[in-house]
Amino acid sequence: MNTTNERLVAQVKLKKLHPDAVIPQYARAMDAGFDLVAVEDTIIAPGESAKIPTGLAFALPEGFELQVRPRSGIGAKTKLRLSNAPGTVDAGYRGEVCVLMDNIRIPSGKLGKVCLDAGEKQVEVAEEVDAHSYFIKKGDRIAQGVIGLVPVARFEVVDELDETERGAGGFGSSGING
């Protein structure tokens, strides 16, 4: 671990499990995340979920995690959601990093040709599917990865916890409006 331009750098080894896997890169200086790219085509029918492979495996240094987070463009323009946002890739995980996605649209009952960006550019699919499906194409940027530092907790069981201003108030104890 070292710093460059004031930024903490983690040295992360990665392995391509598929020849077409896309090596992550930060698109712009100061970006927090790098895009994660689908390595195979996947159709997600309305109300269904999919596990989309990236074709990549990582060896994160101990003490770090890789968070799999949604891209705001997909959140704003489609009804695709990460099933487990934010996904957690453990430093000890050596398997393929996958992105879990839900299509939260309801079935349209009509057949149609579908694509990730919800109709902006129609993409031919082998067979027509429910028009509220999404077609995630190989090469689509489906999520973003953020490297994080993870402190570890050392748990200690006690009889009494210290008192605080908040106490046990939570879940809207302060109200939900202004």
Ligand SMILES: O=c1ccn([C@H]2C[C@H](O)[C@@H](COP(=O)(O)OP(=O)(O)OP(=O)(O)O)O2)c(=O)[nH]1
């Ligand atoms: O979005 C994700 C989330 C997890 N993983 C991989 C890496 C992670 O280290 C492993 C386990 O994830 P997690 O701990 O979130 O799932 P779990 O249901 O607790 O599984 P396990 O019992 O294997 O820990 O699955 C992904 O590839 N993508």
Ligand SMILES: [Mg+2]
């Ligand atoms: Mg787990």
